[in-house]
Amino acid sequence: MKKIAFLFAILLTCNAFAQEELPNVTIQxxxxxxxxxxxxxxxxxxxxxxxxxxxxxPCIKELDAISDLYDExxxxxxxxxxxxxxxxxxxxxxxxxxxxxxGWDYDILLDxxxxxxxxxxxxxxxxxxxxxxxxxVYRHSGYSPGAEMELYEKVKEYSAK
Numbered sequence: 311m312k313k314i315a316f317l318f319a320i321l322l323t324c325n326a327f328a329q330e331e332l333p334n335v336t337i338q339x340x341x342x343x344x345x346x347x348x349x350x351x352x353x354x355x356x357x358x359x360x361x362x363x364x365x366x367x368p369c370i371k372e373l374d375a376i377s378d379l380y381d382e383x384x385x386x387x388x389x390x391x392x393x394x395x396x397x398x399x400x401x402x403x404x405x406x407x408x409x410x411x412x413g414w415d416y417d418i419l420l421d422x423x424x425x426x427x428x429x430x431x432x433x434x435x436x437x438x439x440x441x442x443x444x445x446x447v448y449r450h451s452g453y454s455p456g457a458e459m460e461l462y463e464k465v466k467e468y469s470a471k
Contacts, residue, residue, distance in 0.1 A: 330446040333429035338420040351441045355388040356468045361437040363396050364404040369436040372453040377414050387469040391416045396427050442468045
């Protein structure tokens, strides 16, 4: 019985560290053209994808916190952040004014049908994922002050690999 429990524990540990394939879901650019999440993240560097919404206060706080450090992160690691709005057809018109007011230096994409959100199994936003070689290597739901530093540690870890 101990051997079975030990094997089960090992399998769970392996699954916890398994890299998840990035779903190939169609999303839109701010100018309305279609692209896929795998196209925009197919880079040699590490890419952060943040699912957010204009009505989500923690989302805005997270993207603001990252914005303050983003230039340094890019200089050190070459990381790129793609912010994917999950605002629906009623609230998507708020995205452009918000990002213009914030001055975020991120690529902003739209997931108005929540296809990407569903494919990633995101129950809530913000959902922040780290992508390397089109595989999800880290994911974090929610935001609390300081979480951006944990994210940056992961960015550095995977940028070095």
